[in-house]
Amino acid sequence: MSLSPYDVLMDFAIMSILLFVAQFLRAKVTIFQKLLLPSSLVAGFLGLFLGPQFLNVLPFSSAISSYAYLLVVFLFASLFIGNEGGGSFKQTMDEVGDTFLLNSGVYFGQYAAALLLGGGLLMVLFPQVPEAFAILMPGGFMGGHGTAAAFGGSFKELLNWDEALPIGQTFATVGLLIGVIGGVIAINIGTRVKATRFIKTMAELPEGMRTGMMPPKEQESMGRNTVSPMTLDPLTWHLMLVLIATCAGYYLTNWLQGLFPSLSVPMFSVSMICGVILQMILKALKLTKYVDKNVVTRIGSSATDYLVAFGIASIKISVVLKYLYPILLMTVVGIASVVFYLVVISRKLFHNYWFERGIFIFGWSTGVVAIGVTLLRIVDPEFKSKTLEDYGMAYVFMSFIEIGLIAVLPTIIVKGYGMLAGGACFIVFLILMGICVKKYGIFKGKAGDLRPGEAEALGIKAVR
Template identity: 30%
Template sequence: MSLDQLFMALVLLGLLMLAGKWLRVHVALFGKLFLPSAILGGALGLLLGPQGFGALASLLSGDESRFATGLLPQASLEIWSGLPGLLISVVFAGLFLGKTIPGPRAIWRRAGPMVAHGQTLAWGQYVIGLSLALLLLTPVFGVSPMAGALIEIGFEGGHGTAAGLAGTFRELGFENGADLALGLATVGVVAGVLLGTILVNWGVRSGRLDIEEAQRMDTERFSDHDERESVPRFSRARSIDPLSIHLGFFALAIAIGWLILQGLIWVESVTWNRGADGLALMEHIPLFPLAMVGGVLVQVALMRLGHAKSLDRGLVNRISGAALDVLIISALATLSLEAVGSHIWTFLILAVAGIAWALFGFLVLAPRMFPKDWFPMGLANFGQGIGMTVIGLLLVRMADPDNRSGAMESFGYKQLLFEPVVGGGLFTALSLPLIYHFGALPILILCSVLMLGWLVFGFWVFRPEKASSST
């Protein structure tokens, strides 16, 4: 690979970004579905590549066709395939940079019910997926038991997590798993928007939402990424551009995460992974969840040193958003349709089961676990559980555009006690090697205990609050 090829790959990515934005603005259907421009750009790249235009050219003119590999250079596709595993660390490193991190008690007071409900949904995705793997997918279709983790990785984790775990899938012998997870992530985004819109309309018509409030919804307020938070920029004379110094803090967070990962690998090598019969878990953990830990440590250090507002959260979000855009486009443009097609029944079964569980969590569990305002609160978790954090933000803004319920703040605080573990956190990264080494049944038992624990805890702690608030 030459520098010229790298440069051309980045130029083509930029053009796909522009094309995706153009489609989002000028095709009414895409706008109504609130599909992110990056997904449209990635889908366009897939259509222009060897599995879209190339496959059509081969069908019409044979494998010797000039366009059998599509309209995109092969070198660019090879470069794009490696970008998601790198850029996901940038996205996760910025999750908490520039944010004021309150104490655990303050977080729990605002987001306790949402944490309990969200954790129940997340662990339930593992329970559903692993049960299907043990009872159907592995014995009938011969799929790896690691397929049991795909619902949580694809729906809760999203495109970034699915792409970031591609190396782990490959190392553990389930290379098609990354493509299946990416496909599920795409299904989750579309289903989250469609079903979420239907649920909001149902809430309005049934009186569960204020119809006047819903009618004031301004769709232009929606962004493709996280809610923009604004803090003062650098007030001192500039000796370096603010963007550059923010990139430096991203690098620091990622470097700290890398050091933590190397330390864990070393500890493992001198403990349970000694000798030929050792158990290797840490070496299969990707960098991105620990980059998130590094970001938390950097932010806590800045707060302790009195520099909590030294980072501009808006600029941090823009860096993370740009990295996520490039990640999604490159991941979708290099998605293997052949891998999805060869496991189509596995893919469909997991997609239907994941959507059904998300609906159950919203329609059945949410009214019983939230003391008040269950509709916007539960809708936020439904959106994140089926199509990443951005869909949760989108749906809560649709249901409560003026944030009268406080669902937006609760949803934000929830991430501090949620994302370090699941939804792309440490357990999400560990789930694949754990299933690989210990088998699906022990992990199913573990996830069942955790799901039931959060479920019982939510009912036990928050139902009395619901009863008192309704009297």
């Protein structure tokens, strides 16, 4: 059956209806509000159960399983467009050193746990499972549906393993659920042990976060008009830039593979590089002042919403059932790693506001940064802990670590060096933690004890 342009259009139109229904449910149904479920997650499950694998009442085309990887190529193309760069590495370490070290450590720690612990258990208990299986857990947990699609696409190209994509999307979906539901549970525990600094109970959650619909007084502009609508709509201008990088990535990837048939280059990595080159061209032409990074980010985030929804809706249940026990095993490894990072690493090594900073890491290391922001806003509604500011500054350098691991690890694992890669990640993790201990020390008090600078910043009323 051939696919027409209208099939693609209707797939996105139908998913848009599901996103609308999901957003309405979040705004009106109490259980959705208490669980803080993202609308894209709900829409994805609606698409899965109403789609061809269950009730078969939605006329989705057979192409919906391919949209996740296409959208991740588009998403990666947008990452560096509009970036003006940051300060030096030394400046970052001096100002937000523990944030950089501990947030960077999550990448290496979770990959190490997956490849060493998870990979070792898989070899013993499920020897028939491909070695690449282990890395799909951190790809889904830490990278969300985007990285899961990137890994799935890479393994399809490198190993001709079609099942990698739905398995990765399954891990990403499970990770989101753990991030949201587990994060809410952790916050409730945190308030009881007096670890939170800005709230005492979950009842203080603002209306916009509960319902998903921002009240007029909390609404903000999403960006600036950087070009005149008389010549080109500002949104078209920014969307155009992302599509240019995406186009360049697609054709450059095909050209490279035609030139070097034995070379398999992930398209998402090439599109990201094309985005970097496009940003350099804009800078050379003195056009960067006409690019609003907030608008580009919103465009990328919009793609992520559809990516998540289509990723979940296209999960192949037969594949999940086939690999059910390995999936459960790796999920346990993933949960253990993020809980350990929150209750041990974050509590002992962050110099202040450990719970606020730790719950943010818990959120983004099980799903996406948006989940981390959601959990952070619950415990720090006005962002007084400076967690986001510090993370934003540190991410200038962290992004290279993240992209490098995503681009390099699949190829290394395919060549049979999964355990070696896991060992290298573990060594880097230990080095990062060691530097943090040497520079900031280990906090030896109780979870609820105030840390240096907190009492002065919070005032007398905040002292417990």
